[in-house]
Amino acid sequence: MILTVTLNAALDITHRVDRLRPHAAHRVCEVADRAGGKGINVSRVLRAFGHPTLVTGLVGGGTGASVRRDLARAGLAQHLVPVAGETRRTVAVVDARTGDTTTLLEPGPEVLHEEWERFRESFDALLLRAGVVVLSGSLPPGLPEDTYAVLVRDARARGVPALVDTSGPALLAALPAAPALVKPNADELVEATGRSDPRVAAEALRTAGAEAVVASLGPEGLLAVTPQGAWRARPAERLRGNPTGAGDAAVAALAAGLLAGDTWPVRLAEAVALSAAAVAAPLAGSFDPVVHQRLRTRVDVVPLPRETGETPCPS
Amino acid sequence: MILTVTLNAALDITHRVDRLRPHAAHRVCEVADRAGGKGINVSRVLRAFGHPTLVTGLVGGGTGASVRRDLARAGLAQHLVPVAGETRRTVAVVDARTGDTTTLLEPGPEVLHEEWERFRESFDALLLRAGVVVLSGSLPPGLPEDTYAVLVRDARARGVPALVDTSGPALLAALPAAPALVKPNADELVEATGRSDPRVAAEALRTAGAEAVVASLGPEGLLAVTPQGAWRARPAERLRGNPTGAGDAAVAALAAGLLAGDTWPVRLAEAVALSAAAVAAPLAGSFDPVVHQRLRTRVDVVPLPRETGETPCPS
Numbered sequence: 001m002i003l004t005v006t007l008n009a010a011l012d013i014t015h016r017v018d019r020l021r022p023h024a025a026h027r028v029c030e031v032a033d034r035a036g037g038k039g040i041n042v043s044r045v046l047r048a049f050g051h052p053t054l055v056t057g058l059v060g061g062g063t064g065a066s067v068r069r070d071l072a073r074a075g076l077a078q079h080l081v082p083v084a085g086e087t088r089r090t091v092a093v094v095d096a097r098t099g100d101t102t103t104l105l106e107p108g109p110e111v112l113h114e115e116w117e118r119f120r121e122s123f124d125a126l127l128l129r130a131g132v133v134v135l136s137g138s139l140p141p142g143l144p145e146d147t148y149a150v151l152v153r154d155a156r157a158r159g160v161p162a163l164v165d166t167s168g169p170a171l172l173a174a175l176p177a178a179p180a181l182v183k184p185n186a187d188e189l190v191e192a193t194g195r196s197d198p199r200v201a202a203e204a205l206r207t208a209g210a211e212a213v214v215a216s217l218g219p220e221g222l223l224a225v226t227p228q229g230a231w232r233a234r235p236a237e238r239l240r241g242n243p244t245g246a247g248d249a250a251v252a253a254l255a256a257g258l259l260a261g262d263t264w265p266v267r268l269a270e271a272v273a274l275s276a277a278a279v280a281a282p283l284a285g286s287f288d289p290v291v292h293q294r295l296r297t298r299v300d301v302v303p304l305p306r307e308t309g310e311t312p313c314p315s
Numbered sequence: 316m317i318l319t320v321t322l323n324a325a326l327d328i329t330h331r332v333d334r335l336r337p338h339a340a341h342r343v344c345e346v347a348d349r350a351g352g353k354g355i356n357v358s359r360v361l362r363a364f365g366h367p368t369l370v371t372g373l374v375g376g377g378t379g380a381s382v383r384r385d386l387a388r389a390g391l392a393q394h395l396v397p398v399a400g401e402t403r404r405t406v407a408v409v410d411a412r413t414g415d416t417t418t419l420l421e422p423g424p425e426v427l428h429e430e431w432e433r434f435r436e437s438f439d440a441l442l443l444r445a446g447v448v449v450l451s452g453s454l455p456p457g458l459p460e461d462t463y464a465v466l467v468r469d470a471r472a473r474g475v476p477a478l479v480d481t482s483g484p485a486l487l488a489a490l491p492a493a494p495a496l497v498k499p500n501a502d503e504l505v506e507a508t509g510r511s512d513p514r515v516a517a518e519a520l521r522t523a524g525a526e527a528v529v530a531s532l533g534p535e536g537l538l539a540v541t542p543q544g545a546w547r548a549r550p551a552e553r554l555r556g557n558p559t560g561a562g563d564a565a566v567a568a569l570a571a572g573l574l575a576g577d578t579w580p581v582r583l584a585e586a587v588a589l590s591a592a593a594v595a596a597p598l599a600g601s602f603d604p605v606v607h608q609r610l611r612t613r614v615d616v617v618p619l620p621r622e623t624g625e626t627p628c629p630s
Contacts, residue, residue, distance in 0.1 A: 011377075015406070015419050020337050023415040031421050033401070062326075062381030066401075069377065086348070086381075091330070091406055093419060100338045104330050104408060106346050 002046055002255050003130035003160075005123070005151065006039030006057035008108045008140040009080070011066050012284075013091045020095050020102055029096065035070035036090060036284065038136035038165060041248035042255065043076050044285030045274065051256050054079060056126055058119060058140065060109050061086030079126060081119045085109020088140075108140035116143060123151065127158040131259045134251060135174075136165040145173040152177035161258060164210075165251050167191060175209035180258065182210045183251055186217050198223050199230070199304070214254060214271070216247050221272050221299070226264055229303055233268035235276045236298035239291065245284025250275040269299040317361055317570050318445035318475075320438070320466065321354030321372035323423045323455040324395070326381050327599075328406045335410050335417055344411065350385035351405060351599065353451035353480060353563050358391050359600030360567035360589065366574075369394060371441055373434060373455065375424050376401030394441060396434045400424020403455075423455035431458060438466065442473040446574045449566060450489075451480045460488040467492035476573060479525075480566050482506060490524035495573065497525045498566055501532050513538050514545070514619070529569060529586070531562050536587045536614070541579055544618055548583035550591045551613035554606065560599025565590040584614040 016030035039057060046053040055076050059067050060083035067087055071078045088108035092101050127133065133155045135148050148164050152174055155162040161180035164171065167188040174182065182205055184192060195201040202213040202225040212226035221234035250271040257267030277292035278284075331345035354372060361368040370391050374382050375398035382402055386393045403423035407416050442448065448470045450463050463479050467489055470477040476495035479486065482503040489497065497520055499507060510516040517528040517540040527541035536549035565586040572582030592607035593599075 013404075015421070017419065020417075022335050022337065022410070022417050025418045025420060028419050028421045062377040062379075062384065064377075065380055066377030089328075091419070095337070102335075102337050103340045104332065104343050104406070105340060106330070106343045 001052040001054055001129050002043075002132045002134060002259060003054050003056060003126055004039035004043045004046075004134045004136065006037035006055065006137055007111075007119075007143065007147070008138050009035065009037040009040060009057045009059050009064075009067050009087055010106075010108075011063045011070075011087060011089045012036035013089055014094060015091060016094045016096050019097050020093050033066060033070065034283065035067040035074070038248050038251075039134060040071070040076070041245050041285035042134050042136060042252045044074065045249050045252035045278070045287060046256065047074070047076055048287070048289075049252075049256065051252075051259075053077070054126065054129070056080060056123065058083045058109070058111060058115065059087045060084055063087040063089055079122065081115065081122050083109050083111055083115045085111070085140075108138075109142075111140050111142040120150070120154065124154055124158070127155055127160050130155075130158075130160050132163065132255045133160050134163045134165070134255050135179075136248070136251065138166065139170050145169040148174040148179075149177040152179045163251060163255055163258070165247065172208070175205060178209050178211060181212045181214060181254060183214050183216060183247065183254065185247055186215065189215050199225070214250070214268070216250055216275065218243065222250065222268055222275075224264060224268055228264055230306065231264060231268055231301055231303055233265075233272045233299055233301045235272050235295055236300065237276075237295070239276050239279045241279040242282055242284075243279055245281075245286070246275045246278045248284060249278035249287055265301045268301050270296060272299045316367040316369055316445050317358075317447045317449060317574060318369050318371060318441055319354035319358045319361075319449045319451065321352035321370065321452055322426075322434075322458065322462070323453050324350065324352040324355060324372045324374050324379075324382050324402055325421075325423075326378045326385075326402060326404045327351035328404055329409060330406060331409045331411050334412050335408050348381060348385065349598065349600075350382040350389070353566075354449060355386070355391070356560050356563035356600035357449050357451060357567045357570065359389065360564050360593070360602060361571065362389070362391055363602070363604075364567075364571065366567075366571050368392070369441065369444070371395060371438065373398045373424070373426060373430065374402045375399055378402040378404055394437065396430065396437050398424050398426055398430045400426070423453075424457075426455050426457040435465070435469065439469055439473070442470055442475050445470075445473075445475050447478065447570045448475050449478045449480070449570050450494075451563070451566065453481065454485050460484040463489035463494075464492040467494045478566060478570055478573070480562065487523070490520060493524050493526060496527045496529060496569060498529050498531060498562065498569065500562055501530065504530050514540070529565070529583070531565055531590065533558065537565065537583055537590075539579055539583055543579055545621065546579060546583055546616055546618055548580075548587045548614055548616045550587050550610055551615065552591075552610070554591050554594045556594040557597055557599075558594055560596075560601070561590045561593045563599060564593035564602055580616045583616050585611060587614045
């Protein structure tokens with residue numbers, strides 16, 4: 001079973017309006033609610049493939065109740081720990097004329113120390129049933145930066161490899177706990193390391209403790225730096241669509257590949273194809289199965305030389 | 316007890332953002348949730364005066380649960396009937412730099428016939444404890460235009476006078492049931508009657524069946540056309556602030572005055588003062604008690620001649 005952790009789960013609300021005009025009142029012509037957060041999206045993708053998966057994390061209030069209901073509706077097994085605060089909402093206002101989206105992101109509930117202790121106990125029990133654990137997304141207010149480091153160590157103590165998909169201080173603080181894999185995107189790589197070359201930045205994250213680094217570079221595919229070697233994996237075609245959730249689809253494939261013991265080239269090809277198929281689908285956590293089938297045998301996976309320095313500027 | 320009915324209750328969400336820019340992602344720096352809907356605002360004002368009041372209406376889903384919780388927090392007695400659909404949300408995005416507000420209004424849940432039947436049974440039982448009933452706001456999808464007419468007749472059958480504060484077809488359909496009072500604002504008067512002169516329009520609503528009409532004319536105060544005569548009531552000072560909820564405060568005062576058997580000039584003075592005090596407070600359903608005390612003895616209530624025609628254009 002692949003256990004996904006979403007500490008800052010969300011209720012993702014989509015409001016379709018005729019045209020968004022600041023300072024006006026708008027009748028919403030279409031409303032859609034969906035349980036969100038990166039770990040939940042990873043579980044959605046895994047479930048679509050029939051991979052056993054369980055959603056854990058923290059939820060609270062009426063919004064938390066809506067998240068639980070939507071997960072049940074989607075057939076996703078869940079073991080969420082209640083908090084007193086209200087689960088955050090995200091509101092995506094879609095302009096029906098242009099398709100453009102404006103988003104409002106709430107910060108999430110302040111997590112209390114005793115709630116966190118309760119989560120760790122529950123997490124430890126769930127690890128006994130898990131083959132891989134995925135730690136995804138931002139931390140809610142009240143949890144310290146080293147939260148993922150603590151959970152990676154808990155998982156390691158139970159012999160469960162951990163994948164971490166987060167950014168900024170939470171990512172940096174997780175590295176000394178030696179996660180099996182971290183998956184930053186291009187912006188997060190630069191933000192975390194201050195290095196503009198993805199290969200150099202990825203090596204820096206490994207040096208800081210990550211066993212393997214897979215960086216998602218948007219339409220350029222993936223860059224992997226691992227104990228078994230380094231690779232670039234590129235899709236055979238460029239897809240247009242909704243990039244939200246493409247990273248979560250890649251993480252789902254990487255977690256499933258790790259559990260199956262696939263080689264890195266196989267894992268990377270699957271992750272690139274699934275990521276591209278997610279871009280072709282309208283909602284995060286979903287993917288286009290036709291695109292996935294078409295692309296999975298047509299990903300260009302190229303090994304890279306083991307060591308590299310930053311390319312010097314031409315003089 | 317004053318029974319307030321909010322058939323399309325709402326969870327009013329306020330999102331404070333640094334600056335609203337269409338098509339961008341915004342971190343919400345402050346979130347506030349509050350049970351909303353016009354009847355609920357009326358009960359909030361009544362409760363602040365220690366008038367016994369009970370909130371009824373329809374709520375559903377996680378949003379409905381949040382509405383119930385907020386009413387309990389506010390100490391408001393409630394007897395809400397559950398529906399399968401999700402209670403609507405309103406999102407007010409406040410630009411922290413300018414204070415300007417952009418709002419998104421969801422339509423509300425589709426009410427099923429059996430849910431409506433259950434509400435009417437519950438309403439009939441509550442009428443036995445009510446001295447006055449207030450029917451406020453828009454109708455949720457699925458309920459017919461004559462919904463308020465049905466409830467006004469139910470109340471009449473129990474000897475309970477009904478105040479109706481709604482607009483458009485729901486207002487027009489309520490009139491033949493002879494509500495004790497309707498309270499349109501200036502725009503709603505014109506919309507309902509097609510007449511631009513408020514006095515003429517108010518007389519038209521009486522002719523159509525309302526026993527009394529009190530029109531709220533913004534900073535110009537109130538116009539009352541009643542079986543006991545007609546009046547204009549104006550505040551002694553103009554207040555700047557938030558006009559949302561000013562009409563609900565006026566309705567609260569008019570309901571309390573009806574229950575107390577006050578004369579129309581006393582009711583109107585109180586309604587104008589409370590309405591102005593609501594403008595001076597930041598949230599709908601609240602008012603500034605200092606402004607209320609200052610204004611209540613200084614409202615200019617002037618009787619109007621009994622009959623009038625539209626003022627002819629100067630030739």
